[in-house]
Amino acid sequence: MTYSFMSPPNSARFVLSHATLPDIAVEGYEAVAAEGLVKADLVIEDGLIAAILPPGSAPQELAKSDMRDGMVWPCFADVHTHLDKGHIWARNSNPDGTFMGALTSVGVDRAAHWNAADVRKRMEFSLRSAYAHGTSLIRTHLDSPSPQHRISFEVFAEVRDAWKDKIALQAAALFPMDDMVNEAYFAELVQIVRDTGCLLGGVTKMSADLTWQLDTLLKAAADNGLDVDLHVDETDDPGAETLKAIAEAVLRNGFTGKVTAGHCCSLARQDDELAKRTIELVQKAGISIISLPMCNMYLQDRYPDRTPRWRGVTLFKELDAAGVLTAVASDNTRDPFYAYGDLDPVEVFREAVRILQLDHPLDSAARVVTTSSADIAGRPDMGRIAVGLPADLVLFSARRWSEFLSRPQADRVVLRRGKVIDRSLPDYRELDSVVGA
Known part of the structure; x- marks a missing residue:
């Protein structure tokens, strides 16, 4: 029997036939790719990918869902988010849309409202949205000034356990590094991070x-077996060179854990030679870079009554x-740092292609929300399609890039x-009880 794309068979063993896959996210399957897309039949058995076969070659006796060349992606990895800040816009917006305005508004909101129940309610709402969009892996940063670090990490650990069968969750402490002069606070924070596996x-x-x-x-990370994920140079000031300093520190200390740097906006404002030297150091130090194109385009180069002169993003192509x-x-969602967003990696990918010009060709673009993101998070078993992996997949009616990138893919x-x-x-409306109507 043949089923439609919108109704995969409710069977322990079936085929997604005549599917179009992003080649960069497929392992163990050889086929001729056209702009990074390959055709295949996916055999699903007992919740796992049992085989990846040439299109139309799957056993005839299996129930089939004919994709009619529609795309099939692995579930997404969204590895720089702020689940603790999400959806507070209605309660504390950003009066002028600037970075400093966002810092002030979040600080006021956190001090007044961020008890365990408030953080949990908004965090759960965000995860339900991400899950519905097709995300299976999320890393969030948690605001960690004292005493918030005690509240948010405890809530996160509980939510991570509750969601373990739906979304793999990671968290990184976020705090002004000037606060490290308070040795007791920093020691407590490190212990909380270690004890919660963050x-x-x-x-x-x-x-x-x-x-x-x-x-x-x-040193604290090395002594406690921790990886590091930093917010770096989120400014249009070309004099901000902390990315270079981080790379030098990793090399100087012989640090062998994973180091990730988010934003790195000022790199794109520096002269070519300085930027080139910094990128060389970043590569040598093994640092991964995450760009947040929607939030950075929203915040960076924002001045009253003036059109922005640049896109706010880092030197993504040069780093790659x-x-x-x-x-x-995704970065922030509906909070003072970014007034919009819904933790939808399809939206993030579509906007990244436009803002960062990842197109022409699009051969490997899909990696930025699948394989590369999962690898940064230390999960090479996620964000890809391979025999033996769970059939955690997102199905689209779009057959080619022009169709995929022109619509929100709400029918996925x-x-x-x-x-x-x-x-x-x-x-x-479910959030009205915590953030207001």
């Missing part, structure tokens, strides 16, 4: 103490060409372990 993070800025801060952070592992992610179908999930999005 990552160290922080916001770097140019200061006389930067070398000491980075050396101290990396140098062999640096790069990805894109999400499979988790081969079963169609309910893609109903949570109603914003």
Whole structure:
């Protein structure tokens, strides 16, 4: 029997036939690719991908869902988000849309409202949205000034356990690195991060103490077996060179854990030679870079009554060409740092292609929300399609890039372990009790 694309068979063993796959996210299957897309039949058995076969060659006796050349992607990895900040816009917006305005508004909101119940309610809402969109892996940064670090990491650990069968969750501590002078606070934060199995993070800025801060952070990470994920140079100031300092610190300390740097906006404002030297150091240090194109385009180069002069993003193509592992992610959603967004990697990918000009060709573009993102998070078993992996897949009616990138793909179908999930999005009215109507 043949089933339509919108109705994969409710069977323990079936085929997604005549599917179009992003070649960069497929392992163990050889086929001629056209602009990074290959055709295949996917055999699903007991929730796993049992075989990847040439199109039309799957056994005839199997129930089939004819994709009619529609795309099939692995579930997404969104590895730079802020689940603790999400959806507070209605309660505390950003009066002028600037970075400093966002910092102030979030600080006010956090001090007044971020108890365990408030953080959990908004975090769960965000995860329900991400799950419906087809995300299976998320890394969030958690604001960690004292005493918020005690509240948010406890909530996160509980939510991570509750969601373990739906979304793999990671968290990194986010705090001004100037706060490290408070030795008792920093020691407690490191212990909480270690005990909850999370990552160290922080916001770097140019200061006389930067070398000491980075050396101290990396030593703490090394001593406790922790990886590091930092917010770096989120500014249009070309004099912000903390990415270079981080790379030098990693090499100086011989740090062997994973280091990720998010944003790195100022790199695109520096002269070519300085940027080239920094990129070479980043590659040598093995640092991964995550660009946040939607949020950075919203915040960067925003001045009253003036049209922005640049896109706000880092030197993504230059980093990639140098062999640096790069990805894109959602960043903030409906909070003072970004007034919009819904943790939908399809939207993130579509906007990244436009803002970063990842097209012409699009051969490897799909990696930025699938394989590369999962690799940055240390999960090479996710964000790809391969025999033996769970059939965690997102099905699209779009057959080629022009169709995929021209519409929001709201009619997508999400499979988790081969079963169609309910893609109903949570109603914003559910948040009225915590953020107001």
